[in-house]
Amino acid sequence: MRIARWETPGDSQVGEGFVVEDGVVPFPDGLTVADILAGGLDAAKAAFERVAADAGAPLGDVRLLAPVVPASVRDFVAFEEHVEGVSAGVEGKSHVAPEWYEAPTFYFTNPHTILGPGDAVSPPVTQRLDFELEVAVVVGGPGGTNLTADAAASSIFGYTIMNDWSARDLQAREMKVRLGPAKGKDFGTSLGPWIVTADELEPYLDDEGFLAIRAEVRINSELVGEDLVSNMGWPFPELVAYASRNARVVPGDVLGSGTVGNGGCLGELWGRGSTLPPLREGDQVRMTVEGIGDLVGTVGPAVPAPELPPARARPRTRHR
Incomplete structure (x- = not known):
């Protein structure tokens, strides 16, 4: 099933x-994507059986939106090859910290700047605009706390494609303060074109539970990156389980795989010596992912933000 x-x-x-x-058919009884996610796959199958034969609108007559309004967005960094390359491109030297191998690290990004298929991103003023090719899981019911991988x-x-737009110069500044990425990332994340339910991709799972689907990315029709999603260091259930540690995952949460290797972003390619330019207006x-589809995004004009002053020197007095 595909949910849109x-x-x-x-x-x-x-x-x-x-x-x-090639058409879209509304859920029965006015149900929403949030309702379907909360009910889980069994509820989705029951709803599908009720409307699959109904006449819908042709895809060409509608404009697809992001397939989910996320409850939250976590973005992992699960591809070793990406870390090797992007650390050189952003930090000046290639390095995979020993801590990377210990657990699947993630950060929270902005659920309020989600873009859909075909939407233009409005970046901040940046000299190093980048994309990031990812596959994301969408959590359904029941979710929970301290989940096992099973x-x-x-x-x-289900799964969707995720483009984590990135301003690499802003990201590099922020991460020198040992926080972030924040403003280098939170201006736009594209999701789409739809959610493909997990059962549809089961044939691509290998013997260790990794999802062996091919992912490609093109800039203006030129292929610049390609990888198998099964090259990530942890399979998706382990990412979800880690996210739930002493916390909670709920229906509607989106968890990105992190950027695939072998050209999944310009930052990695720059770290390996590529002369490809940053993205321009x-x-x-x-982005094309086997078993899911295509997610297209364009670069819109940069949006200058109001100026803020730098930190002021303070006297560090302890009493008024």
Whole structure:
């Protein structure tokens, strides 16, 4: 099953439902993507059986939106090859910290700047705009706390493509303060084109539970990166389980794999000596992931932000 959200010209309501062949069919009874995620795969299958034969609108007559309004967005860094290259591109030397191998590290990014298929990103003023090719899982019911990997697997509702747009110069400054990335990342994350339910991709799981699907990225039709998602250091259920440690994952949470290796972003390629330029206004980034589809995004004009002063020297007095 493919789950989508869309807009129809002349209709102020957002459509939510299934993609059936080349059309979109609304969920029954006014259900939303959030409702379907909360019910889990069994509820989704029951809803699909009720409407699969209904006449819907052709895909060409609607504009697809991000397929989920995330409850939260965690982004992991699960590909060793990416860490090797991007550390050189951002920090000046290639280095994989021993701590990387101990646990699947992630950061939280902004769920309020989510973009959908075809949307233009409005970056901050940056000299080093980049993309990041990722696959993300979308959590369904029941979710939970301190999940085992097996329990976490049952909470993976499906998968979508994720583009973690990045301003590398802002990111480099922030991470020297040992926090972030924050403003280098939180201006836009693209998701889409839809959620493919987990059962659809089961044939691609290898014997160790890794998802062996091919991922490619093109800038203005030029192939610049390609990898197998199974090259990540941990399979997706272990990412979900780690996220739930002493915390909680809930339906609607989005967890990105982190950027694939072998050209999954310009930052990695720069670290390996590539002379490809940073993204510029008008560039098109097309990501293609086997079993899921294509996610296209374009670069819009940069948006200058109001100036803020640097830190002021303070006297460090202890009493008023």
